[in-house]
Amino acid sequence: MDVSGLLASTAKGRNTDVIKEVPLVVDAGLLAVFDSNDIDEESYRENPEEYLQSTARDGVQALINTLFSLPIQRSEDGPLARLPPIELALPRAKTLPKQKSLTKWEQFAKARGIQKTVRDRRVWDEERQEWVQRWGKNGKNKESEEQWATEVPANASDDYDPIKEARDKRKARVAKNEKQRLGNLARAQGTTPSKEQRKQELRGQALQTKISTASMGKFDRKLEGEPKLRGIKRKFDSNEGDIQAEKSASLALISKLERDGSAPSSKKTKRDNESGTKDNVLNVRKAIRHVTKGKGATAMAPKFSKGGGKKGRTTSGKGKR
Secondary structure (H helix, E strand, O other): OOHHHHHHHOOOOOOOOOOOOOOOOEEOOOOOOEEEOOOHHOOOOOOOOHHHHHHHHHHHHHHHHHOOOOOOOOOOOEEEOOOOOOOOOOOOOOOOOOOOOOOHHHHHHHHOOOHHHOOOOOEEEEOOEEEOOOOOOHHHHHHHHHHHOOOOOOOOOOOOOOHHHHHHHHHHHHHHHOOOOOHHHHHHOOOOOOHHHHHHHHHHHHHHOOOOOOOOOOOOOOOOOOOOOOOOOOOOOOOOOHHHHHHHHHHHHHHHHHHHHOOOHHHHHHHHHHOOOOOOOOOOHHHHHOOOOOOOHHOOOOOOOOOOOOOOOOOOOOOOO
């Protein structure tokens, strides 16, 4: 937008007062001007660009006049105007955030009147004589895992590791906090199952555990008040049935076994088939280990040699000397 003409007319002594039939509403806090006057259709149709520039100039002039009437504060960047509070409440782009529901601890603290205290992220270390982090890397909570001497209980086992025990306790606390956090989120979203729903869930899990036995829980000891198991039970074919159907089922099973036996089941079997050792059903190495009781083929050399017998004994000897 070219406003050189408006600036030239203002430099010649144009009045800075803005006079309208309906006074302009200036909100200095928002730096906004609202003009509720009707549009002059004749002026707009004659020259719309000039009409819009004139209307915009009046609004900006009214805003500048208001800003120069505000109290001024000195600063390094120059004089600054102190803006008043916002008068017009504009609609929000997003909805108001919902109020967070209280956690179990917050509910307990509110009922008992316990005031929340925020602990500092850094604590003083007497040994190092410096401030260290309470949590995280090189935190104070890992002090028991990094100390050079640790007291061992009198009833500790031989493989007792104090560093591992301290680390496991710290990780257990972290897991407990995470579980509580997830429980608070589920409770806030209203997805926490009720007591009756949890009871039904546990009953279903118990029934599923019972039918995991070979007898599907038929011979298990029943508890007092335990409901009867219902569900899919095993179905056995009758001993007297259609001979043709039994024959077809047997032939299908044999065909399946033949297919499974012809296909190599592992890389070793495939390698043996390719090398031509398919007919060699005897594992020679395993047989030698069995005969020599794990000593190997070298243990069989004296047994099958010419002299035979144990080491150090000859056939021509007459006995011990």
